Amino acid sequence: MADMLLSYFREKQKYTQKEKVYPTQCPFCSVQCKMQLVEQTSVTRKSYRTVGLMNPTSKGRLCIKGLNAHQHTFHTDRITHPLLKKDGEFVEVSWDVALEYIAKNIHDIQNEHGKNAMSVYGSASITNEEAYLMGKFARVALQTKYIDYNGRLCMSAAASAGAQTFGMDRGLTNRLEEVMYAECIILAGTNIAECQPTIMPYFEQAKENGAFIIAIDPRETATTKLADLHLKLKPGTDAALANGLLKIIIDEKLMDESFIENRSNGYAEVARHLEDLSLDEISEKTGIVRKDLYRAAVTFAKKATGMILTARGVEQQTDGSLAVRNFLNILIATGKIGKQGCGYGAITGQSNGQGAREHGQKADQLPGYRSIENDEHRTYIADVWGVEEPDLPRKGVSAFEMIQKMDQGEIKGLFLLCSNPIVSNPNARFVKKALKKIDFLVAVDLFMSETAKLADVILPTTSYLEDEGTMTNLEGRVTLREAAKSAPGEARHDWQIICDVAKALGKEQFFSYSCAEEIFNELRLASKGGIADYSGITYNRLRGNEGILWPCPSEEHPGTGRLFEESFAHADGKALMVVVPNEPMIVKEKPCAEYPLYLTTGRVMAHYLTGVQTRKSSSLAARHFESFMEIHPETAKQMNITDQTLVRISSRRGSIVVRSKWTATIRKDTVFVPFHWDESQNVNRLVEDKLDPTCRMPGFKVSAVQVETLDS
Template identity: 50%
Template structure:
């Protein structure tokens, strides 16, 4: 009881979605967190948190938490010392690189790492290992939106407006985003907008919780998003609801778009999308006549092999109406992961260096080389994207891999191939909190740090840099992730480049590395972040307060203008047919997160959804003769998965929906398609052709090396 009387409150930020709601962690004298509650008055969520946030600390002390390094011996793991673990990793990585080349060892990171750890992991790959091959699970999340934003605006900051602008909008078009379940504390902003007279439109094949609160729900046929957006723009042009002055003064390449959308009449688009022509007309009228408007997109249209085109089609609407750069008007790609924004800015992507500099740009390379104190010629070039790393491992080009805080054996598409690739690696190291499905393939597992133990910054969906304070030390022999990287770098002979004593030292180097880049953090010190309750980037110097609203005067291209891109509707990579007559899509549930590693170990969250269920329309269930609660087999050309049935009218009749939060035989990614967007290298997660069958209990579900 004595420890409970000596409690302290630590200001932190939730480890889950991209809202990064502020939490106060009440910590007792034994470093146990006895309570987590929303921090009052923090501007992002205004003293609110969802159920995940309130219980977010529980998994950090779960009984399955790893507390000592583990070594594979046959089909089991045995504890070993840190000395043995680090020596073995160093020796094996050196041996593989000596034999097969520097790029034969790859690094794979996670989108929930702090900015400091994301930065350090990129530097570790390129300086300590000297490999080009580093990517992260954000490639599966934000890469299509990032590519589209860069092409159109010249800069990828997911939201061009702060959250506080949402209530000012008079029309909000949400395309492929289930905000109510994925970013619950964002919903009050939408309610405020509606109270002010805004029309809210949701485009989604499912009538999600978000769609139920909308003024209009367009149940679009999977894969027809470009057709719908082009059809809306067709009507805007027909009815002269276009901002011609904005187009002339601030954009390029509109004529090609104008010519392209001429063929997308409401009647044709209705046939392609399944959305009634009258609804398409209404969407165009509401959006085109609104004084202020915001378009939000998310994984529904981004996790496709045409994801970049989908987002560009939405941005074309924004530019054609001039709805950007003003209060209440803009575009937002709603980031999914906790640090999906910051993680892609500071060097974990295969083609990027810190500050959103590009690895194939000589000027960018020289800047980073100067900050790191290395010869620019020693920096590797562009490496493979996330899924391509596993294809490389499957071919034998990648021989070793270091995975930190990610579970690609479950989160990747077509995981049969990914698991085979992990199994065939000569040497795999995984740093994580638990023995995840990926960790079960490892040769060495290192016990890393939880969010309650890490100090550092995160960048939320609106581009606000926030500061997370540590409330606990890692349990047992577990170590802070950044210290593990520094120790490995020391043993690899590069310790002088990783001589950091605390996370603020890493962050200060990150600021120097980002200075003058597109994602400029140079003026956003720890002190300023704390004082201002977050700082929006770009923030180029100490006297700058940060940039809440983007593109008020110019865009980030050298010519200062935004660029239209003409895109056309194309068929899905895998259309339904006689053998696989249904569309299969996937997504998140309110009480779980990503592959469920954390939330399935949080008892009060897991109890809400203990098993995955496949959702289908009552007419679909009747056609196949199945009932609620029955176990069925979902099959695609890549395999089959058993899943319980949930019947709901909130679905198209040609659609199956399954959640993504389970591992092993319950993982829906055993079935998903790995076709990649040609620009972003995003896999086709959201669509594949599927069949529904009676469960016989004898399907092959994929193996796990344990």
């Protein structure tokens, strides 16, 4: 009997579970959904489930990526010890050995070639504290002007457009909840349903409330299915399309003349420019018939409230900054900004795409959205940092231009944090060649990314479950993600790694932080009085709040839900309209006899950026384990391409091999390939490396290609 009881209790113990809860927020897109990971442990196994937590932005919703985010955190391929390359192979070493090796190589490079021979390449997926430290590390520890980050490839066009038009850049000019009150919404180059699915209900609710939704996209997507009008334009013609809409609004006298007169500059020049444009030519150029142009323009202008939201489809072009400014021209001309249900939204891509561009990672920027070329700004930040203003470097160049300088031999070393430029940049083969030329590369990452494989040293960092700090979502809402799990092995937080390297370089006095909150308090001071003012935000306030929207200039201030109610951020308080040509200054590729199709790129719901994290998730990888090419069936038949077969796509830069996917939802002159894969499936191998002259954004969305079956 005793043996039977003992056997019973042992069997029962196997199924008795202990539960541990990790509160956190999703590491992927800019919505930054709050959630908790529940770990259940029994004698025989561990299991995990993810639960959404109520918050003002996503209301407790999660998408497939958030539900499975933990899978990469627990993956056996995690780097958990410093790795040093010896005889072409990585070997584990101590932190002391790794840091000493890094310091020696950096000193050798800078002593021989000058301070600017070292460069820093950051990320828009790190915390605000770490983004702030990256900028300080480059300017104080390395004293180099060469710093930029992967957000240059994501948000730079919208950021520059907002800054030039309004005097400041915040992802949304009002809270997401106001989408529900917009009577007309233009979604330009954004596929929210797949890229930020947890905010899609706002747009569905707006439609239920009677909103007229206009989608601008060369593809039919889950987002365009919601639209009342889909403008299926030729890739790369967004600026001309906006000109057509604005011309109709002015010709039909549907402007808000009072708003234009009292709150804007530049209207007269824009109106004169539009007089000389032909709607027939715009229709032919964009592929949108006149009646649809009229329907879109008149509907948006006549509705009492309206919003325009843009994303990478408009922005990732060599005239992306001007194209966004032209959509902002429409908002200003119709007076739909600064009041409920009216405003602009740049749908930020990366998890901290907003915060990471505010505090110093950009080549020309200091914390608080200050300018590194402004002497008053430089003096203020120098005082905060305890350095002399003349010792701060001046502005550097954009991310891709840094890579060009590596190829030219001007930059000899790179400190790379949580980014994968070999996959994410245009003309990817060139990028790999350039990175192989430099003398020294330090990579900080969770995994052995395609770029990390080239490194001399890899330093192990922590994941979203393990690292504490603030993030700023697409609304401009600052949230606190507290550490929930201990770091694996010898992995350290990004902020600790930056401080450790600075200490090894002899700059410990400027980087002697004990916790992330201490860094944030310095960031608050550094941002005080700047455009992106975080000075009134504290960890305690964030713990008792569900996020605070900046600017927040004092601890008594509630945060700013809606911008530009009374004035814009320019010195005269007015927004600035600008003339936008139909043809960009930097000529885009067009189809020709040899390369007869447009290529455009984008995301799929199950993956994120270059796929370094999501391809480590079995649940996500199973949904899309390889890349593919969408092609219209009629186009495919003309080229003898069958469905679900391997094809070679070639441009003037190179070729890749992917699987064909027939779909009648894409234009007949266009193919689409997602960008989450590496090597032979890396679509950025095909993209040319011309840059927007204003924001230095590459033109990812428009390339000319040919397609052939693999055996041809």
